[in-house]
Amino acid sequence: MTEKATQIRFHIRRFNPETDTAPSWQEYQLDVDPGMTVLDGLHQLKHTQDMTLVWRYSCRMGVCGSCGMLINGRPGLACNTQILHVTRTALTLAPLPNFPIIRDLVPDLTEQFLKHRELKPYMIRPDTSEMQHPTGEYYQTPDDLLDYLQFTYCIKCGCCMAACPTLATDPEYAGPQPLAQAYRYSRDSRDMGYADRKPSLTADHGIFSCHYGSECSSVCPKGVDPARAIQLMKRQLVLDYFKLLRKKPPCKTLGPNEHAERKANIPAAPPYTV
Amino acid sequence: MNDIKQQGNRLGIIGWLTGGRWGFERYMYSLHRITGLGILSYFLLHIFVTSSRLFGARTWELVMGAVANPVFKLGEFAVFAAFAFHMLNGLRLILIEFGFAVGKAEEPVYPYRSSVNTQRPLSVIVIILAAVIVCVGGYRFFFMH
Ligand code: HEM
Numbered sequence: 001m002t003e004k005a006t007q008i009r010f011h012i013r014r015f016n017p018e019t020d021t022a023p024s025w026q027e028y029q030l031d032v033d034p035g036m037t038v039l040d041g042l043h044q045l046k047h048t049q050d051m052t053l054v055w056r057y058s059c060r061m062g063v064c065g066s067c068g069m070l071i072n073g074r075p076g077l078a079c080n081t082q083i084l085h086v087t088r089t090a091l092t093l094a095p096l097p098n099f100p101i102i103r104d105l106v107p108d109l110t111e112q113f114l115k116h117r118e119l120k121p122y123m124i125r126p127d128t129s130e131m132q133h134p135t136g137e138y139y140q141t142p143d144d145l146l147d148y149l150q151f152t153y154c155i156k157c158g159c160c161m162a163a164c165p166t167l168a169t170d171p172e173y174a175g176p177q178p179l180a181q182a183y184r185y186s187r188d189s190r191d192m193g194y195a196d197r198k199p200s201l202t203a204d205h206g207i208f209s210c211h212y213g214s215e216c217s218s219v220c221p222k223g224v225d226p227a228r229a230i231q232l233m234k235r236q237l238v239l240d241y242f243k244l245l246r247k248k249p250p251c252k253t254l255g256p257n258e259h260a261e262r263k264a265n266i267p268a269a270p271p272y273t274v
Numbered sequence: 275m276n277d278i279k280q281q282g283n284r285l286g287i288i289g290w291l292t293g294g295r296w297g298f299e300r301y302m303y304s305l306h307r308i309t310g311l312g313i314l315s316y317f318l319l320h321i322f323v324t325s326s327r328l329f330g331a332r333t334w335e336l337v338m339g340a341v342a343n344p345v346f347k348l349g350e351f352a353v354f355a356a357f358a359f360h361m362l363n364g365l366r367l368i369l370i371e372f373g374f375a376v377g378k379a380e381e382p383v384y385p386y387r388s389s390v391n392t393q394r395p396l397s398v399i400v401i402i403l404a405a406v407i408v409c410v411g412g413y414r415f416f417f418m419h
């Protein structure tokens with residue numbers, strides 16, 4: 001049995017920096033089949049009706065974070081939103097707000113990436129030689145892992161930044177994506193960089209500019225829940241301020257198992273190249 | 275990149291209320307700010323009005339006469355309602371922002387549940403309590419005096 005296609009009216013926000021002074025709306029009609037994603041719809045339109053349509057995508061499977069856009073008023077990924085799940089009549093597509101528009105549906109995410117970098121989203125440890133030439137593994141329990149795992153799924157699509165009411169009026173506010181990643185690393189039992197991140201976290205326009213609009217967590221297409229990470233980070237900072245923070249025990253390094261015997265036919269590891 | 279003209283798209287103050295189809299708590303964010311500023315402006319006006327007593331009984335009578343206007347009565351009720359919401363929601367925000375009501379990190383499994391769901395009972399309680407206080411207060415305010 002083949003299901004009938006549904007006629008959907010697309011309203012797409014257009015902006016060409018070479019010819020336009022302001023964005024405007026353009027309308028298209030398209031037959032939409034069940035299962036068709038917003039990204040599929042855009043491809044169809046480009047192939048059959050208007051080759052000047054511009055958007056950004058890469059993986060078309062919700063992992064690269066390129067295709068975030070405002071879909072019927074909610075930030076989401078074009079590639080994992082099925083058109084008929086959000087509408088039976090009209091579909092409105094606009095670039096993510098709170099970011100400058102490069103062209104049509106393409107936002108410029110540079111600002112987010114710079115703020116992300118400012119919060120040092122990487123493992124910080126004093127034992128650099130062990131980090132570069134490991135003699136063992138950093139020990140971490142499954143419970144330690146669960147404490148931050150949720151926040152590692154961030155694909156930096158910018159949907160949370162577009163939904164944030166604080167970023168709507170405060171361009172300098174760090175924003176949910178970078179702040180959640182600061183918690184992701186500070187909470188990691190292997191990381192020792194909390195003190196390095198603290199100045200940027202507590203600076204003006206830092207984490208305490210978050211007033212729990214909470215929309216970041218509702219729109220996140222990966223279930224990362226930035227608002228949760230931010231409140232848990234605030235809790236840590238407040239406890240720290242009142243000297244109530246329990247010191248994180250340094251994580252152990254597990255060396256090679258001394259009781260294991262190497263099988264004779266396994267060749268030695270090649271030398272380090274870096 | 276720098277030679278490409280870019281079009282700003284920041285939502286601005288209007289984005290506290292519109293700019294997308296937002297969830298309930300995002301509107302509470304805006305309402306908290308608006309009520310906070312509302313109470314603050316009442317507070318300033320209040321000091322201004324009561325300080326008129328310094329300029330003698332005549333000035334005081336004059337000012338009290340001016341604020342006897344029904345518009346001010348309505349305004350006073352608005353301040354009362356705003357305070358009811360602001361206080362209750364403030365307690366909710368304190369719980370949330372100290373990390374008490376957002377739950378622990380969990381493995382995201384579709385359909386995702388987030389901290390917004392974890393704290394939702396608090397939002398509902400705030401709205402119900404604020405509504406009750408405003409209704410009871412409104413009854414006493416307008417019908418018992
Ligand atoms: C029991 C009474 C009150 C409680 C529990 C309370 C609680 C709070 C809390 C927790 C915040 C911070 C919200 C956040 O960071 O997300 C806040 C903000 C604020 N409050 Fe209150 N407050 C109370 C009374 C007042 C009064 C009397 C005024 C005015 C004179 C006021 C004016 C404000 C303003 C202007 C803000 C800033 C709003 C914003 O930045 O969004 N509050 N209140």
Ligand code: FES
Nearest residue numbers: 060064065067079
């Ligand atoms: S195209 Fe990669 S996330 Fe949508």
